[in-house]
Amino acid sequence: MMPTTTAAIPSMPAAKRTWSRYRHPESTVRFAVIMAILAFLGYSVAYLNIDLSRILGAFPRLVEILATRYFPPDMNYVSDADFVRSVLRTLEMSLLGGFFGVVCSIPLAWLAARNITVSKRIAYPFGRFAIMSSRSIHETIWTILFVTVLGFGMLAGTLALTVFCVGFAGKLFSDELEAIDMGPVEAMRSVGANPLQVFQYAVLPQVRVAFTGIAIYTWDVAFRAATVVGFFGGGGMGWYLKRTTQQMESTRVAAILLVIIGLVLLAEVGSGWLRKRIGKMR
Amino acid sequence: MSSAAATVSEHGFDAYLAHKRRRRINNWLLVACSLALLAWCFWDTIMFDTDWQRMGGVLGIGGTLERFLLIDWSLLPKLMVPALETLMMATLGTILGCVFSLPVAWFGAANVTPSKYFFYPFGRFLMVLSRSIHEIIWALLFVGAVGLGALPGILAVAMRSVGFISKITAEAIENIDPKPVEAIRAVGGNQFQVMYYGIVPQILPVIIGTIIFEWDINIRRSAIMGLVGAGGLGLVFFRQMAMFNYGGVTLVVLAVLVLIAIGEVVSHYARKAVI
Numbered sequence: 001m002m003p004t005t006t007a008a009i010p011s012m013p014a015a016k017r018t019w020s021r022y023r024h025p026e027s028t029v030r031f032a033v034i035m036a037i038l039a040f041l042g043y044s045v046a047y048l049n050i051d052l053s054r055i056l057g058a059f060p061r062l063v064e065i066l067a068t069r070y071f072p073p074d075m076n077y078v079s080d081a082d083f084v085r086s087v088l089r090t091l092e093m094s095l096l097g098g099f100f101g102v103v104c105s106i107p108l109a110w111l112a113a114r115n116i117t118v119s120k121r122i123a124y125p126f127g128r129f130a131i132m133s134s135r136s137i138h139e140t141i142w143t144i145l146f147v148t149v150l151g152f153g154m155l156a157g158t159l160a161l162t163v164f165c166v167g168f169a170g171k172l173f174s175d176e177l178e179a180i181d182m183g184p185v186e187a188m189r190s191v192g193a194n195p196l197q198v199f200q201y202a203v204l205p206q207v208r209v210a211f212t213g214i215a216i217y218t219w220d221v222a223f224r225a226a227t228v229v230g231f232f233g234g235g236g237m238g239w240y241l242k243r244t245t246q247q248m249e250s251t252r253v254a255a256i257l258l259v260i261i262g263l264v265l266l267a268e269v270g271s272g273w274l275r276k277r278i279g280k281m282r
Numbered sequence: 283m284s285s286a287a288a289t290v291s292e293h294g295f296d297a298y299l300a301h302k303r304r305r306r307i308n309n310w311l312l313v314a315c316s317l318a319l320l321a322w323c324f325w326d327t328i329m330f331d332t333d334w335q336r337m338g339g340v341l342g343i344g345g346t347l348e349r350f351l352l353i354d355w356s357l358l359p360k361l362m363v364p365a366l367e368t369l370m371m372a373t374l375g376t377i378l379g380c381v382f383s384l385p386v387a388w389f390g391a392a393n394v395t396p397s398k399y400f401f402y403p404f405g406r407f408l409m410v411l412s413r414s415i416h417e418i419i420w421a422l423l424f425v426g427a428v429g430l431g432a433l434p435g436i437l438a439v440a441m442r443s444v445g446f447i448s449k450i451t452a453e454a455i456e457n458i459d460p461k462p463v464e465a466i467r468a469v470g471g472n473q474f475q476v477m478y479y480g481i482v483p484q485i486l487p488v489i490i491g492t493i494i495f496e497w498d499i500n501i502r503r504s505a506i507m508g509l510v511g512a513g514g515l516g517l518v519f520f521r522q523m524a525m526f527n528y529g530g531v532t533l534v535v536l537a538v539l540v541l542i543a544i545g546e547v548v549s550h551y552a553r554k555a556v557i
Binding site: 040057062069099144148228 | 428539
C-alpha cells in the first residue's frame, strides 16, 4: 500500500529479501544449541562405543530369535497352579502398594502444592523433596534396597511399590492441587478455618473426582511395575521370570512374557473403562 | 444437581430421599468391599508370606540400616564417569526413541494414517506394546539380540519411550488445525510438503516438550541398565551391592538423585525456552 523508498527510485531494483522466522541473536543461539546437542550425541556414540549399524540389525535379529528360540510358548508352564498363585500375589502387591502409596501421597501432595501448603518455608520443600526422591529412584532399585533390609518376599515388593506410587501419584496429585479454584479456599480461610478444615471443605470437593481417576491410574502403573518387582526378590511372578531367564528356558520365558503383556493390557483396559465412568460422574 | 432436581420434580421428595439413601448404601458397600479386599491382600502378602523370624527383629533391621547410613565417600571420584555415561545413555535412548516413534505416530494418528483398517490399529498396538513391557524385560530381550553392552540398554530405553512419545504425538496430530493442510493441498503440495509445512510446525512445540519430559524419565531408567552390563551408575550400584558395601550403595543412590535433580532443572528451563 505505502510507497517504499526503493520503489520510489525506478532505476534501482528492490533487493531480494529472504525471510526467516528467527532474527540474528535468536537464530544464532538456536543454531548453537542444536550444534551442541549434536556434538554431545556424536561424542556419546563414540564414547560408549556404539556400532550404529547394529541398531538397525537388532530388530531383524530380535524377530529371528523370538521366532526360533522363543517360539512355541510353553503354555503348560504358565497354567501351573503355583504360577497362577504368583500372578494373584502380583495383583495383591499392586493393590496394596497402590493403596498405601495413594494414602501416603495425599498429605505429601498437600504439603507440596504451592498454593495451599501449610508453610512455604518448611513444609513445601519437604513435600517436594519427598515426592521427587521417591520418583527419581527407579522402582527396581527400591526393591533391591528393601530386599536387602527386610529379606526376600512380598513385604519388600509391596514397600517398593508403595514408595514408587508415592512418587508417581504425589506428582500428579500436587499438580492437580495447584490448579484448583482458590475462591472457596480463601472463603474458608477468611471465616477462620484451620488448614485441615480448609483442605476438607474447600480443596477435597474440587479434586475428588480427579483424585479417584489418578488413584486408578496409579494402580495400573503399579501393576506394570509389580510384574518385574519379583525379578529382584520382591515376590510375585517376576521370580519365575528370573528363574526361567537364568536357566535359558526361552519357551517358558516367552509364555511368561505373553502372560505379562496380556495382564497389563487387561489392567489398562479396565482402568481406562473405570476412569471414563468416573469422569462422567463429574 | 440438575438430575437431583429433576428427580424431585418428577417423583416427589420421598423418591429423592430414597434415591439418595440407595446411593449412600451403594457407596458404603463399595468402600466395605474394597477394604475387605485390601485386608485380605494385607493378610496374604504381609502376614502370611513374610518370614518375621529371619528378619531378626528391630535390631537386625537397625543393624542393616546402620550399614547403609555409613556413607562410603571414598567412592565419590569414581562416580563422575558413570554418571556421565548414564546421561549419555538416556540422551541417546531418547533420540532413538523419537526416531522409532515417528512412524508409529504416523500410523496411529487417525487423520494421517495410510490405512484406517490396517495401519491404524497396528500403530495403536505398537504404542500399547511398548508401554506395557517393562524396560528390564526389553533389556533382557535385546541382550539376547545384540549381546551385552551399552547398546541393549539404549535400545531398551528407546523402546520403552516409544509408547509415550508416539501417543502424545499422535494425539497432537489428531488435534491440529486442518486449514493449513488443506491450503497446502489446494496449491498442489505433495504428501511430504503437506507434512513438512502443514503438520510439523503445528505439533513441534508439543513434541519437543514431550521429548524433554521423556528424557527426564529416561535418566532414571538408564540408571538401572547396568543390569545388562550397559555401564553407568547402575553397574556401580550392582557391583557395590555384590560387594555388600552398603555405604557405597547409598552414595550411588544419592548420585542418581543429584543427576535427576540436575536433569529436572535443565528440562524445566528447556521446556520454558521451547514453549
